[in-house]
Amino acid sequence: MGMTLTEKILARHAGLDRVEPGQIINAKVDLVLANELSAAVAIGVMRGMKGASKVFDRDKIALVEDHFVPAKDAQSAKLAKLMKDFAAEQEITHFFDVGRGGIEHVVLPEEGLVAPGELIVGGDSHTCTYGALGAFATGMGSTDIAAAFVLGEVWLKVPATIKIVYDGELQPMVYAKDLMLRTVGELGIDGATYRAIEYHGSTVDRLSITGRFTMANMAIEAGAKNGIFHADEKAIAFVKERTNRPFIVDRADADARYERVIKIDVSALEPQVACPHTPDNVHPISQVTREDVNVDQVFIGSCTNGYIEDLRIVAKILEGKRISPKVRVIVNPGSQKVWMQAASEGVLTTLAAAGCAVNTPGCGACFGGHMGTLGDGERAISTTNRNYVGRMGSPKAEVYLASPATCAASALTGKITDPRVLELAGV
Amino acid sequence: METALRGFVHKYGKNVDTDVIIPGKYCNIIDPVELGKHALEGLDPDYTAKMKAGDIIVADTNFGCGSSREVAPIAIKGSGTAAVIAKSFARIFYRNALNIGLPIFESPEAVDGIEAGDEIELDPATGVIKNLTKGTHFKAAEFPPFMRALIEAGGLVPYVERRLAEMA
Numbered sequence A: 001m002g003m004t005l006t007e008k009i010l011a012r013h014a015g016l017d018r019v020e021p022g023q024i025i026n027a028k029v030d031l032v033l034a035n036e037l038s039a040a041v042a043i044g045v046m047r048g049m050k051g052a053s054k055v056f057d058r059d060k061i062a063l064v065e066d067h068f069v070p071a072k073d074a075q076s077a078k079l080a081k082l083m084k085d086f087a088a089e090q091e092i093t094h095f096f097d098v099g100r101g102g103i104e105h106v107v108l109p110e111e112g113l114v115a116p117g118e119l120i121v122g123g124d125s126h127t128c129t130y131g132a133l134g135a136f137a138t139g140m141g142s143t144d145i146a147a148a149f150v151l152g153e154v155w156l157k158v159p160a161t162i163k164i165v166y167d168g169e170l171q172p173m174v175y176a177k178d179l180m181l182r183t184v185g186e187l188g189i190d191g192a193t194y195r196a197i198e199y200h201g202s203t204v205d206r207l208s209i210t211g212r213f214t215m216a217n218m219a220i221e222a223g224a225k226n227g228i229f230h231a232d233e234k235a236i237a238f239v240k241e242r243t244n245r246p247f248i249v250d251r252a253d254a255d256a257r258y259e260r261v262i263k264i265d266v267s268a269l270e271p272q273v274a275c276p277h278t279p280d281n282v283h284p285i286s287q288v289t290r291e292d293v294n295v296d297q298v299f300i301g302s303c304t305n306g307y308i309e310d311l312r313i314v315a316k317i318l319e320g321k322r323i324s325p326k327v328r329v330i331v332n333p334g335s336q337k338v339w340m341q342a343a344s345e346g347v348l349t350t351l352a353a354a355g356c357a358v359n360t361p362g363c364g365a366c367f368g369g370h371m372g373t374l375g376d377g378e379r380a381i382s383t384t385n386r387n388y389v390g391r392m393g394s395p396k397a398e399v400y401l402a403s404p405a406t407c408a409a410s411a412l413t414g415k416i417t418d419p420r421v422l423e424l425a426g427v
Numbered sequence B: 001m002e003t004a005l006r007g008f009v010h011k012y013g014k015n016v017d018t019d020v021i022i023p024g025k026y027c028n029i030i031d032p033v034e035l036g037k038h039a040l041e042g043l044d045p046d047y048t049a050k051m052k053a054g055d056i057i058v059a060d061t062n063f064g065c066g067s068s069r070e071v072a073p074i075a076i077k078g079s080g081t082a083a084v085i086a087k088s089f090a091r092i093f094y095r096n097a098l099n100i101g102l103p104i105f106e107s108p109e110a111v112d113g114i115e116a117g118d119e120i121e122l123d124p125a126t127g128v129i130k131n132l133t134k135g136t137h138f139k140a141a142e143f144p145p146f147m148r149a150l151i152e153a154g155g156l157v158p159y160v161e162r163r164l165a166e167m168a
C-alpha cells in the first residue's frame, strides 16, 4: 500500500520507511514559526523548562510581529518587545519587525523560508497555508511551539487523508476563494478534523500559487490538520526564485490510501459567500443577493487574500470609481513586499482614490484586533477566513466571507453584490 | 490528574469556537486569571459571573474550533472551570488543553445525558463521569497511550525536559 503526500513527508521527518494514519510519531521540523501573541506565551513556557536555555537552531525559527502591529496599546507593545528581545537574545536569523515583514503566512513563503517536502509548525492555526508549496505545515499552540523551539522536533498523530479533485474551468469572476468556500461548505467546519486535505485536479493545476495559498490557508476552516498541493513546476519556480536551499519534491503514490475522495466540478460554480456565523455557512451569491444585504465595512486583506494578485483584482474593479458612501473599505496588504509592489503598480493610489483606507501590512481587522474593529449591529464583507461571532469585533456584528472581487463589487454598491453583474447594472 | 472533580454544569452547543472562548481583543493578555475574567465572553457574557470555581463546561461537537490561541484553554482554566466534557474537540484545542493541563473528556453519551445545572463528578484517572443529579454514569473515551503518558508525566513541559536530558 502506498502513501499519501502527507504520509511521505511525515515518514521522512520521523526517519521511518512508512507511517500509517493514527500512528504517533516524533518528527524533525524544518522551521518553527511564531507571532508576537503565540511567542509571548511560548517564551514564558520555554523559560520555565529545565535545561532549555537555547533554541535548537537559530536559522530555523521565524518570528513575525503581525497581530497587533503597529502596537495598538502598551500591553501589545509589551508582547512585541518580548518577542523582539527574545529574537536578539537567541540571535534568531528570521525576525520580522513591523515595516520589514507583514502577515506571517504571506512573509514566510515570500522570503523563501518554505520549500516542498519540508515540515513546518507554527503558533498560528493558518500555518497550513504553506501546503500550497508542497510542505507539511500545521498550526499548534504555544506550549507545543516552545517544545519545538528547544527540541527541533514535535510529536504528531499521522492524519488520514481526504483527497479532493477539482475539475472544470472556473467562470470569470470566480476564484480560488470561491472554490475553497464551496469546499468548506461541503465538508463542514469539522468535516476534516484530524485529517489532511490533498488537493488534486485540472482546476487546481491551473491555479496560480496565490490561489493555492488561499485554498491551503482555509484547510483549517474545515478542521483539517493540513492542506497540501503537489509542488509542480510553478511551485518549484516560485521557491527557487527565493532560496538556494535544496529540497525534496514528494509525490503521493498511485496506490495511496485515502479515507475519502471528493470530486467537485467547478464549471458551474458561482461566486460563493460564507454567511454569518460559521465559515461553512456557504451559499452561492445568487441566493445571498435575493434580498439586499447592506454592509458597513468591506475588509480586503489577511493571509487568505492579502496578496498582490488580490489587490490587483480589487483595483481593477474600483479603478476610476468611488466606493459607496454607505461603506468604509479597509485594505491591509499582506506584506511589506506586497505593499511595495502595489505601490509601484499604482494599485494603492487607485484604491485610495476610490475611497479606501489603505493600512500598513498586518493582521489588523481580520481578527478584531484593531484597525477596523466592528461595532454593535454592524455588518462586514471580508476577504478573510473566519466569521465566528465576535471575530471582527462586537459579538453583535455580522461577517460575510467572500473573494476580493465580490468584496470589491460590494464596496461599490454598499450591499453584497455579485461581481459578475456589476457591469450589467452599470455601476 | 488524580482526585475526582465535582461541580455544576454549564451547557453549550456545537462548534464553540476560540473567538467566543476568548475574543481576539484579549489575546494580548498573558495572565491566566485576567484571561479567565473573559472566558466564554463572546458566547455567554454572564458565564464568569454565574460560574463558581470547580464548575464544568459540557458542550456538543467540535469544541474549541478556530484559532490556535493557547489562551483559549488558559482562559477557561483561569476562570476556575475544572474541566470540559464535549462530544468532540477541535484538534489544536485538544493538544493545547492537554499541554496546559485543562482536563478534557470526550463522551457523546455523557453530553446527551447531562443538563445545565446538573451536579456531576468526574474521575480523570478512569474517565468515569457520574451525574449526581440524575443518578446516571458514563465513561469518557480513553486517551491513546502516548497521550496518557504525556498526561501522567504532567503535561508537555516535563516530557520536553526529559527529551532534552536524553539528547544532551
Ligand code: SF4
Binding pocket: A066, A067, A103, A104, A105, A124, A126, A301, A302, A303, A304, A362, A363, A366, A367, A384, A385
Ligand atoms: S491575517 Fe487573520 S487569519 Fe491570518 S494570521 Fe492574521 S489574524 Fe490570523
